[in-house]
Amino acid sequence: MERLVDKVVALVACLPALAATARGTVGAAVVVALLAAVTSASLVEVLRGSVRLVPPLLCCALVCVLPNSAALLGVAACDLCFVASLEGGRARLAPLAAPVALALGWCVGAEGSVVLLAVLGAVVGAWLGLRAGVFECRDRDALRTRDELRAAELSLAEKNRELLDAQDYEVRLATLSERARIARDIHDNVGHLLTRAVVQAEAYRVVHSGEPAEKDLAAVALTVREALDEVRASVHDLRDDACDLSVQVRAVVERACEGTELAPTVRVEAGEAPAAVASCLTAVAREAVSNVLRHSNARHVSVELVEHPGLWRLTVTDDGTTAAGAPGSGPGMGLASMEERVRALGGTFRVGSGEGGGWTVFASVPRSGGDRRRT
Template sequence: MGRIAGWLALVGLGALCGSWYGSVVSATLIAGLLASVAVGALCEWTLPAPGSMLGGALVSLLATFIPVWLFFLPALAFEAGVGLGAIVPTAGSVGMKDSLAKDSRLLLDLLPAFFWLIPAITDLILFRGLTQRYALLTLLTSALAQGGGLACARLAEAKERVWQIEDTGRYQIRQLRGRINDLDEERAQATRMAHLSERTRIARDIHDNVGHQLTRAIVQIQAGRVVAQSKGDQSAEQLLDSVGKTLDEAMTTIRRSVHDLEDEGTDFASQMQEASSEASTGRLQVDLNNGIEAAPAPVCRCLATIVREALTNTVRHSSAKSAQVILRDLPAFWQMVVQDDGGIQQSQPDSSHLKKPELHRGMGLADMEARARALGGTANSGPNQQGWKVFVSLPKEPWFYHTPAEHEEGRKVMA
């Protein structure tokens, strides 16, 4: 807006000086005014094209033959300076001297920017008196106006570069913030996994060390009770019985703590994701829909193992391209469904004499059923629609409603 305002001010000043010089607003002056406005608007519209200054150069040449147009030379020179500032960086941004030496066309493109000198110098030479003074003033004013136009163009270019730098800086800041957020999430996840791993290690150490020592002490106490009972030493038998009950309570407390640590140290979602992603790295695409937030460690291991086995069977024995793993957390059960979209590939030399093809159940299916039964649940598998389906249901009752002793018995069966 400042550049356009300056140019309009020069055009208006030229019109005032022209009317004062001729003592009347003539049609020739109005024609010069309209021509100056037209070529200025054309130059602004076509910048930074090399031919944008040709209109101003033509009006400048006409001012040689129309003396009253001499007063519009500052406005034309201003627009020529703007054209210089817009064309020179575009054509010779690598190096002005190299561009001028290698590209002769650049000189031809820049030459019209100085055509305003022709009428100004011509009037300065040909005329004397007041007209010569006007020509000299116009020459100096036009030179200053061209410098001002060049400065305005360079200032606009500098502002544009500043805006580009600011935009680039904001974009980089957004990228860095996004990266920082990703790193924070990765760090939090790594810290959480380290905590879970440490809890699992502590539970394993307590089970392997303190649990075995307490078990040995309980066995020794029970043996001492038998010896005291055989000898008829009732006082020793009562003492050993009391110590045995204390050790049993301690053993129950340690087992409960170990199980709690093991459950808290198990990341159910991560194990399900890991079990599903192992098969999805090949030709099989696996879609995991996990509706279970947390489950006891044995349940987590059981379901993860069954998922691996089911997806491995899908890859080996079917032509499935995709499979879906669905986990549901129901009020009384944990349920899992593994469904693929491929038929069964069976190599049967000659099945024409068979009335109905039989599906041979291998060790993998038997192992899945055995693992589910160890937790009091069921596992069924077979053809379903266009693929193979594995359905597993595990009850929650052993983990929430049994006594600690029954709970531990279930743990021993699962191990």
């Protein structure tokens, strides 16, 4: 709407020169000049890029044929200045066509009064065009700045989420590692001492068989045995709490690829899992990545673990041209071990070439597999 108003004002500024040209009568030259100005103004709004300079430049060239058409150069000057301020570069020279056309019109026979009034209209039109171009550039810059700020905001938000996820992962990994360490210490130290205490109590009971102390020693042995059972149950609970697939699989892959040129991508959409399932899938992921390092020339390995309503699915894919554990030389111990682990839980295990090349290891374990073996 603002551009339309500017064009109307530029046309009004040209009316005095147009009236001086007509001298009370509307000739064919006036009609042609008016139609050319209106057509040029319309095409400028339709076209895009520097091509928009062509219609107003043709209007300027029309002065060579119809000298009195210089009266409407104010509209062309408006469009030339507007497009030049937007396009920049060599397009900034385009507005010079308006004064050149005015000089040519005066030279080829345009009346002096018409030329002077046309200069006034051209100045008004040029000012309107420059003002509109400056406003348009400012609007574009504002929109570009807004988009850049929005993109930076989204990028920062994404990085913030990644940092928070990494922090949660490190905290969870440290917590689970500490639980596993405590479980090992209890099992190796306290469990050993309680086992020895049970053996000693039973030995003393046998030695003092038939004496009054036999019943007391039997009671002590029973109490220590119950304590040993409680310690074992606590150790198993700690180990079960440490079976977070997301943490364990990521840790296994990162440790395997650390210090190598193999770039891992890990995507885990799984949480807690039974100890047997977690141990199986973690071992498969570790062995599959190790096979890629030993037998493949891959530069990238992708590990994906997804928890579905009825199963856990693990996929390890690399981009190498040499198969990691290629079947040409027969199944190795690593592949056999992975398959045995998965089959023991009632799962499915497959290896073969990937769709885009490389090697793919696929393993799925049903939820019922977590109840088949308890550690």
